[in-house]
Amino acid sequence: MSRFTDLLARAGLPLGPDRAARFATAITVLTPTTLADLRRCALITLTSDPTHVSIVDSVFTTVFDDLADPAEERGQRGTPNNPATPRATSPTSALPDATPGAAGTTMEFAASASATERLSNRDFADLTPAELATLVVAMHRFALRTPPRRTRRHHTARRGTRTDLRRTLSQARRTAGEPVHLMRSTRRDRPRKLVVLCDISGSMAPYARAMLQLLYCATGGARAEVFTFATRLTRLTRALTHPTPSAALARAGRTAPDWSGGTRIAAALAALDHNVTRGAVVLIISDGWETGDPTELATQMAQLSRLAHRVVWANPRTARPSYRPLAGGMAAAWPYCDAIVSAHNLDALDDLIDALAGRRSLRGADRQTSQFGSRQVAGDHPLHPPVAGRAGGSSPAP
Amino acid sequence: MTDLDVPTLRAALDAANYLADDALSTALLLAVRMGQPLLLEGEPGVGKTAAARALATALDTTLIRLQCYEGLSAAEALYEWNYPRQLLAIRLAESRGDPLHDADLFTEDYLLSRPLLSAITHPGPRPAVLLIDEVDRADDEFEAFLLELLADAAVTIPELGTRTATLTPVVVLTSNRTRDLHDALKRRCLYHWITHPDTTRVAEIIRRRVPAAADWLAPRVATAVSRLRHENLVKPPGVAEAISWATALHVLGFPALNEHSANATLGAVLKYPEDVDTARTTGLATLVHTDA
Ligand SMILES: Nc1ncnc2c1ncn2[C@@H]1O[C@H](COP(=O)(O)OP(=O)(O)OP(=O)(O)O)[C@@H](O)[C@H]1O
Ligand SMILES: [Mg+2]
Numbered sequence: 001m002s003r004f005t006d007l008l009a010r011a012g013l014p015l016g017p018d019r020a021a022r023f024a025t026a027i028t029v030l031t032p033t034t035l036a037d038l039r040r041c042a043l044i045t046l047t048s049d050p051t052h053v054s055i056v057d058s059v060f061t062t063v064f065d066d067l068a069d070p071a072e073e074r075g076q077r078g079t080p081n082n083p084a085t086p087r088a089t090s091p092t093s094a095l096p097d098a099t100p101g102a103a104g105t106t107m108e109f110a111a112s113a114s115a116t117e118r119l120s121n122r123d124f125a126d127l128t129p130a131e132l133a134t135l136v137v138a139m140h141r142f143a144l145r146t147p148p149r150r151t152r153r154h155h156t157a158r159r160g161t162r163t164d165l166r167r168t169l170s171q172a173r174r175t176a177g178e179p180v181h182l183m184r185s186t187r188r189d190r191p192r193k194l195v196v197l198c199d200i201s202g203s204m205a206p207y208a209r210a211m212l213q214l215l216y217c218a219t220g221g222a223r224a225e226v227f228t229f230a231t232r233l234t235r236l237t238r239a240l241t242h243p244t245p246s247a248a249l250a251r252a253g254r255t256a257p258d259w260s261g262g263t264r265i266a267a268a269l270a271a272l273d274h275n276v277t278r279g280a281v282v283l284i285i286s287d288g289w290e291t292g293d294p295t296e297l298a299t300q301m302a303q304l305s306r307l308a309h310r311v312v313w314a315n316p317r318t319a320r321p322s323y324r325p326l327a328g329g330m331a332a333a334w335p336y337c338d339a340i341v342s343a344h345n346l347d348a349l350d351d352l353i354d355a356l357a358g359r360r361s362l363r364g365a366d367r368q369t370s371q372f373g374s375r376q377v378a379g380d381h382p383l384h385p386p387v388a389g390r391a392g393g394s395s396p397a398p
Numbered sequence: 399m400t401d402l403d404v405p406t407l408r409a410a411l412d413a414a415n416y417l418a419d420d421a422l423s424t425a426l427l428l429a430v431r432m433g434q435p436l437l438l439e440g441e442p443g444v445g446k447t448a449a450a451r452a453l454a455t456a457l458d459t460t461l462i463r464l465q466c467y468e469g470l471s472a473a474e475a476l477y478e479w480n481y482p483r484q485l486l487a488i489r490l491a492e493s494r495g496d497p498l499h500d501a502d503l504f505t506e507d508y509l510l511s512r513p514l515l516s517a518i519t520h521p522g523p524r525p526a527v528l529l530i531d532e533v534d535r536a537d538d539e540f541e542a543f544l545l546e547l548l549a550d551a552a553v554t555i556p557e558l559g560t561r562t563a564t565l566t567p568v569v570v571l572t573s574n575r576t577r578d579l580h581d582a583l584k585r586r587c588l589y590h591w592i593t594h595p596d597t598t599r600v601a602e603i604i605r606r607r608v609p610a611a612a613d614w615l616a617p618r619v620a621t622a623v624s625r626l627r628h629e630n631l632v633k634p635p636g637v638a639e640a641i642s643w644a645t646a647l648h649v650l651g652f653p654a655l656n657e658h659s660a661n662a663t664l665g666a667v668l669k670y671p672e673d674v675d676t677a678r679t680t681g682l683a684t685l686v687h688t689d690a
Contacts, residue, residue, distance in 0.1 A: 018585065022434070029431045030404075030424070040424045048437065048584035050591050190537060190577075219578075235632055238441075 007059050008046065012137045019046055051140060051217060120346040124210035124316070132210060135346060139217035142349055144224070146192040146281040147309070147358045192281050192309055194224040194356065197272075199286035201230035201263040207316050207344065211285050212236075214349065225276055229268035264292045265329055269300035274307055281356055282308040285343070287317050290329025297329050301336035312355045313337045316344035402427060407456060415606045416445070416452030417599060425590035426453050426570075435548050435569035437533075437584065440592035443638030446572040447531055449592070453570065454527035460520060462567070463529040464513035466536035472543055476553060478510045479503075504557035514544075517567040518553050525565040533583075534573040541580045548586055594636060597624045603637055604644045611648040618655040619644045622686045623667065629680055632670045643667040657683040 005023070009015045026041040039060050047053050116138045119131055127135075196215060200208040208228065215226055226236040265286060282304060290297050305311050315330060317323055319342035325331045334340070339355035342348050407430075408423040418426070426449065429436035438446045454461035464475055484503050491498035511519065517528035530544070547553060551563040571587060573579060595603065601620035604611070619640055627634045635643070646666040652659035660682045668674050677685060 016585065022432070022588075025432055026428055029428065036420070037424070040421055041428075043421070044425045044428055044588050044590055048587060048589045050439065052589075053591055234630065238634070 004042075004059070004063050005046075007063065008056065011055050011059055012140045013046065013052055013055050015046065022046075055137070055140075116346075123319070123344050125206040125344075127206070127210075129209075132213065135210075136213065136217055138346060139214050139349075142214065142218040142353055144194060144215070144218045144353060145357050146194050148190060149192045149279055149309070192279060193276075194219065194283065195272075195277055195280045195308075196224060196226045196283045197233075197268060197285065198226065198228045198236075199230065199263055199265070199284075200228045201289075203289075204263075204285070204287055204316075207285065211314070211343065218353075225280075227268070227272070229265070230263055231267075233268045233271040263289055263329075265290050265333075266292050266297040266300045269297075269304055272304075277304060277307045279307075279309050281310045281312065281358075283312045283314060283352075283356060284333075284337075285314045286329075287315055288313075288325070288330025288333060290332070294328035294332035298332040298336070301333045305336040305338075310338045310356075310358060311336060312352070313340045314343040314352055315340060316342055318342045319344040319348065402430060410456035411449075411452045414452040414455035416448055416456075417595075417603055417606065418449065418452075419595070419599075422449065422590060422592060425588060428588055429570065430457070430568050432588070433566050433568075435571060435587045437571045437573065437579075437587040437589050438592060439573050439575060439589075441594060441636050442574055442633075443636035444592045444594055445637055446592060447529070450527060450529040450531075450570040450572070453568065454529075457524060457527065457568070459524040460526045461529060462513050462517045462520070462526050463531060465531050466533050466540070468535055468537060470536040470540050472540075474512060475514050475540065476512050476543070476547075477515045477555060478512065480508045480510050484508050500557070506558070509555070509558070514547055515553050515561065517569075518547070518551065518561055518563045520563075520565060520567065522565050525563075526567045528567040528569045530569065530571045532574060533571045534576045534579060538580065541583050545580070545583055545586065548583075594627070597621055600624070600637060600640050604640055607641045608644045608648055611644055614654070615644055615647060618686070618688070619647065622655060622660070625685050626667065626677065629673075629676055629685075631668070631673045631676060633668070633673060635667045639667045639669075655686050657686065660686045 005015055005020045023042060023045040026045045027038070030037060030041055032038040032041055039057075042056055042060055043053060046056050116135060119127060119135060120138070122131075124132070196211075198208050198211055212226070215224060224237070228234050228236055263286065265284075265288070301311070313333065317330075318340060325334050338358075341351045341355050343352040404420065404423050404427050407427050408418055408420070411418045411423065411426075425436055425438075428434070430453075438449060440446055450463075451461055487503060487508075488498055491502075513528070517526050520526040533541070533544070548569060551566045552560050554560045597617075597620045600623060601616040604616040604619055608615070623635050623640045623643070643663060643666045646663040647655060647659060650659075650663065652662070664674055664677065664682075668677060
């Protein structure tokens, strides 16, 4: 078993000795006689998230390659009367150490680790679907976090807004049962909602796939609302809760049919419910090639920047040092963004993570594209007309 | 419960009118036999809550349920002192001129047991099934004391001491993934993602849940629901919606599932006006037609 768990740990699964021990216990409790049983023990004891399920599944398949019945797909199990019956194997031959392919598997994983290194600075648009898929494990290590907001949760505080009965009473015992000192409680913080708008029109499609894969891996669907747009706005959140990234992306593809065609960013923003964006951290992923009227985009962005807590724009074109926001849309939107990042390859994702968390230390800060827009100047004054091409605080390098 | 196996548990769940596949039955069995909490996740209405209920029935024991919500506190989940009674006692003692000590006020008599304490102190004969439903709706602080409880199967009441379970409850947690749970909590739990059942099983579940309905109804509704799930919907119908659609068709006495009856009952299966529009655009006739 140790090789199996080693491989899982290497694939990025948080796997302490407690989990490995639990897996072993499950095996002694169930004494699995089929690979299907063994796989179930592994899934139940080693995962805690739909994204882990895909990792365990693929490592299991790799380790037990020769033995596994390919028809036995998780979630596609048979009906009660017609259970999928994978080939029965004795428990001993099911052990990875007894598997001929085990040594080869280690090689494969080592290869995948170096592949990640090799791919980390390649533009997402240049990756084949298979190469992109190998980045799943690396992306799983990122954690998209947003800054906190206050909640309805209360805890004791001197100047709180709510009366705390328990404490008031314990005080009252010192004053002959008269509740004279009202004890108060106040609110707690929790992370803000993340709202993602992903442009899936023609040239953006490869980045969109990469970004959706990142969202899938790094948020596990938690508190992120994901929409795609090209010509119309489509809500994808649910598609991303699928247990495997490939199923999630396939579903996303089916859900959002317009993977090509023109881009109407302003219309997409206009279609967004204000209750979704209010107080949220909003991430827009687009190259800013608006086919509609840039003035309309500026109006929508102004409104969005007032509603949202932060607006972050990821534009892969900004990766080039020579980039200028000349595309009408990007220029119009620029003043209303709190941060603009490229997020065009694996290495660039740190900037994105920092921008979403509201940390100012952007790695590419020496590039004009990674600086902050002048939201304080333009965004907070609805009457201040945004000037196309004038990205306050980040004037183009000479 | 130590000799319980997967087929036996699955049959017992079936007898409780819950159709579980091998994966879910195994997860529930391991939760029982290993004494580890089980975290169940899956789409809304896929049968997470019902699984825990059915488990209690299958094990012939009590279900104790804690429904979580934002702001859920220890006082609502664990225990609370009966303050009005205590206050009265203090007043009474004052009027008599008796001195009252803390020890007199913080006794069993003034203790109100909430679900978590009830599960720990459950007298048996078998351990209770403790369902902590939609734990993602509660917040971090709640998770912290939940963790303590799960770690030791014990609750400490400062005034009374520690209550340790003589019968460790079988704990099932459910989450709809509206937020990430603490790693520490997840690490402590077994895990299972309930997938949406295939069309045959959906039909079988409908038969179980709407037993009075005509024979044609279950397979037709199951097929139509499966087609709807391939549409681009805000809320694709789950098991719960399949059941309520079948119930509506049955109660309203429609003789068949066709464009007309689908139109009249669409609200039972699609919850968003946008989804109703999408279904109408595809065409109700297409969505409910027979394969034959
Ligand atoms: N496998 C099953 N066998 C029998 N009935 C089922 C099954 N799955 C779901 N149901 C029925 O479907 C309905 C919805 O299930 P339930 O309320 O447990 O879903 P849930 O996952 O808890 O949903 P939510 O996320 O909204 O809380 C219930 O009436 C339940 O009895
Ligand atoms: Mg439920």
